[in-house]
Amino acid sequence: QTTQASQAQLREQLAILHEQYDQLAAKKLDLDLTRGKPGTAQVALSSALDGILGGDYLAADGSDARNYGGLDGLPEARSLFGAMLGMRPEETLVGGNSSLTLMYQVVEFALREGLRGPESAWANHDEAKFLCPVPGYDRHFSICEYFGIDMLPVPLLDSGPDMDEVEALVAADPTIRGIWCVPRFSNPTGCVYSAATVERLARLPQQASSEFIVMWDNAYAVHELYDDAPQLAPISDYARQFDTMDNIFQFGSTSKITFAGAGVAFVGSSERNLATLKAHLAFQTIGPDKVNQLRHVRFLQDPVTIAAHMEHHAALMRPRFEAVLTTLEQELGDGDMGCWTRPRGGYFISFDALPGLAGEIVGLAARIGVKLTPAGATFPYGRDPEDRNIRLSPSFPSLEDVQASVDAFVLCVKIATLQQRLHA
Numbered sequence: 001q002t003t004q005a006s007q008a009q010l011r012e013q014l015a016i017l018h019e020q021y022d023q024l025a026a027k028k029l030d031l032d033l034t035r036g037k038p039g040t041a042q043v044a045l046s047s048a049l050d051g052i053l054g055g056d057y058l059a060a061d062g063s064d065a066r067n068y069g070g071l072d073g074l075p076e077a078r079s080l081f082g083a084m085l086g087m088r089p090e091e092t093l094v095g096g097n098s099s100l101t102l103m104y105q106v107v108e109f110a111l112r113e114g115l116r117g118p119e120s121a122w123a124n125h126d127e128a129k130f131l132c133p134v135p136g137y138d139r140h141f142s143i144c145e146y147f148g149i150d151m152l153p154v155p156l157l158d159s160g161p162d163m164d165e166v167e168a169l170v171a172a173d174p175t176i177r178g179i180w181c182v183p184r185f186s187n188p189t190g191c192v193y194s195a196a197t198v199e200r201l202a203r204l205p206q207q208a209s210s211e212f213i214v215m216w217d218n219a220y221a222v223h224e225l226y227d228d229a230p231q232l233a234p235i236s237d238y239a240r241q242f243d244t245m246d247n248i249f250q251f252g253s254t255s256k257i258t259f260a261g262a263g264v265a266f267v268g269s270s271e272r273n274l275a276t277l278k279a280h281l282a283f284q285t286i287g288p289d290k291v292n293q294l295r296h297v298r299f300l301q302d303p304v305t306i307a308a309h310m311e312h313h314a315a316l317m318r319p320r321f322e323a324v325l326t327t328l329e330q331e332l333g334d335g336d337m338g339c340w341t342r343p344r345g346g347y348f349i350s351f352d353a354l355p356g357l358a359g360e361i362v363g364l365a366a367r368i369g370v371k372l373t374p375a376g377a378t379f380p381y382g383r384d385p386e387d388r389n390i391r392l393s394p395s396f397p398s399l400e401d402v403q404a405s406v407d408a409f410v411l412c413v414k415i416a417t418l419q420q421r422l423h424a
């Protein structure tokens with residue numbers, strides 16, 4: 001076992017690994033596993049969007065999608081995408097192409113103007129803090145950082161955020177205003193929140209000592225890779241039961257269903273919240289791109305058609321995920337150099353190196369032309385206190401490049417780990 005290897009053996013092993021590393025360096029690789037971007041074949045699955053209207057721009061209510069208006073989106077789009085969130089059409093607003101924009105707008109509105117009038121604006125009080133399950137999605141953290149909202153990390157378990165800790169923190173500190181959640185196939189671990197966790201999150205606002213919001217970013221709601229992928233319990237059912245719908249904002253988009261750069265994004269919440277939010281949005285736009293919404297409704301049609309479409313995505317994604325997971329298993333299977341998640345859907349695999357090595361591994365990979373998400377990116381302020389988490393995103397590169405990247409990755413993990421052992 002390497003753990004008991006003598007110094008001399010370690011040096012010998014390292015020399016062999018360094019030789020392999022130099023051989024890879026000579027190949028001048030240019031590989032990129034950084035962002036959860038769909039591959040070209042994936043976006044091509046939706047090319048039929050282009051031209052699908054065939055000159056018929058009339059929405060179901062007889063309105064012309066080409067014209068101004070309809071700040072909350074086309075009725076048929078609200079009903080199709082609302083269903084994806086477990087919300088009624090009246091509780092769904094369909095916007096532009098980016099759910100991240102909608103999240104930003106909700107946070108900005110709650111902070112500066114207040115969901116329940118100026119008195120409730122977080123900015124009118126001392127501080128605003130958010131709970132951030134870690135590892136998590138860097139762009140959620142950037143929104144908080146941009147607005148000066150303090151971020152408190154809480155552990156993300158296989159069942160979702162550590163709810164004992166979340167409940168204790170929220171009950172004790174009225175300046176905690178919200179929590180970020182990616183409840184199905186979380187970015188980056190791929191975990192699916194358990195029904196018990198969903199229920200506790202839906203009840204959480206009742207326990208908070210101030211207006212508290214749950215930012216429920218269901219970006220991967222329909223992105224299963226396998227038939228046995230865990231389902232997500234609908235938070236809206238619990239929220240209706242606990243009367244907390246005013247405190248829950250659900251988000252989704254078709255960025256990873258149709259076109260990442262030209263999809264449709266939506267937000268679901270209470271009718272009261274949406275009315276308030278709409279008044280705020282009205283200062284920014286007369287209405288969203290309804291032509292794109294109409295194209296999406298004609299193309300995606302209903303939940304069954306969406307599921308069939310997602311099968312095609314899964315067929316492209318599965319071999320990439322399996323290339324990464326099989327290689328990790330074969331090369332690092334004993335688990336003494338790190339551990340990783342085995343998601344049943346979504347876009348990411350989360351790898352935990354031994355403490356103190358994530359930055360080193362990412363650096364080693366960069367020097368041989370393999371770009372990985374910067375170490376720390378999955379933590380607030382880019383600071384992973386243990387320097388161990390690395391997010392792997394295999395969707396964009398070709399299968400061949402995914403394999404080459406993960407081969408290089410495991411080599412870098414081994415070098416970093418053995419170097420640490422040698423110097424221990």
Ligand code: PMP
Pocket residue numbers: 036097098099100101137182187217219252253254255260265
């Ligand atoms: N939320 C999560 C969890 C994501 O991973 C991503 C994309 N990486 C987004 C939101 C971005 O969504 P959109 O394209 O709708 O802005």
